[in-house]
Amino acid sequence: MRIIRFLNGNGTPQLAALTDENQVFELPYKDLLTMVEKAKQKNVTALALVQEFIQLSLPLEAELKDLTLLVPIEAPEVWAAGVTYEKSRDERNYEATGGKLNASTFYDKVYDAERPELFFKSSAARTIGPDKEVYLRSDSNWQIPEPELGMVLNREGEVIGYTIGNDMSCRDIEGENPLYLPQAKIWKNSCSIGPAIRLAETVDDPYQFQIICRIYRGGSKVFEDSASTSQLKRELGELVSYLVRENTVFDGTVLLTGTCIVPPHDFTLLDGDRIEIEIPGIGILNNPVKSQVQQPS
Structure with missing residues (x-):
């Protein structure tokens, strides 16, 4: 349901x-x-x-x-977890080393550490739902969607349900300096969730969700890949436990759980693209892509 x-x-x-x-x-x-x-x-x-x-x-x-x-819920806050999949770790290393393959950086330490990476992603005013436009930053040249399973939480950290999230990211900004993470992750219309929330009691095993991402350009599909939450390095309950630790969590908070789907290194989103993220059993989150025009200073 x-x-x-x-x-x-x-x-x-x-x-x-x-x-x-x-x-x-x-x-x-x-x-x-x-x-x-x-x-x-x-x-x-x-x-x-x-x-x-x-x-x-x-x-x-x-x-x-x-x-x-x-948007299925007006989440007061959206948080996200990073480097929760091996693929994510490898891609963060690639960004941080200026494009070196099989490089090792502090992201390896994050991947193996006891404490997960958690960061604030969005507020209700910045979060959009199905069929609304996600925006591209005007000061980034390497932007991608990050398809993720989202958990909808109450204030006690209990999982109410599961949804689909798109954690839009600027790979060049994050790769330039990890301290730029907020700017690489947070801007207007940089987070999309929906189209539905699957009630938690109807999910037998949240580690068996399939995640599929498709990107269309000019009516043609230019990217498709899939992954499974079974590939998660960390347990979902572990991520929640760190989010609620010493923190005020509001009813309806959404926690995105990280991505395992990353387009090729030479790919960046363009104005007019369309992103589809599907999780069977939840639905298809569809968002067109729009460039933001740099305002004169």
Whole structure:
């Protein structure tokens, strides 16, 4: 069972349940967090609450493809984990050494360290949902998407559900100096999540998610690759435990878990590209790419 948000006929956000058969049922709750709180009050799971409601309801006549989807949750904060896959470690080493293959840097230490790399990625105002434009930085010449599994958390660090995240990154800025990481990761429309949230209780094994990334240019597919969360170096619970340690975590916080899909070294996103990130069982996160025009000083 998945949870989505879309614009209803009145032009206001509507929470809905999306079944595995792609039937859409409107839900009588303001948002996912309100629904989860209602389930706690009734001492049932969120899944049980949704199932109880849709048994007495009829699905929408409109198909999913006809809905204007919104970001599934307005996450107050989005955090991300880095160097959680071997591929990520190798690519960070390549960036940090100016393009040396099989180089060794401090990223090896991060990969093997007890403490994971966690960084602040986005706020609600910077985060977009399905079909909205992700922006390119005007001061970077090497930019890529980072397809990732995202965990939706409550304030206690419990996993409410799973979603898809795009952690847009500037490889040249990060590679120039690791202290530039915030600038390589955080800017307007640099984070996308959606299209749905898969309720945690419906996921048997989060280490069996397949992640697929496709990039289209001029109507043609110019990149495709896939990976599995089974390739994660770190456990998901480990990442959460470090995020909540000595930290205030807000209900609805999203933690992205790192990427194992990286386009070739000579590839950079361009204005007009389109990014598709698919995780079967969650959906396809689609975002067009737009350049930002440098404003005169």
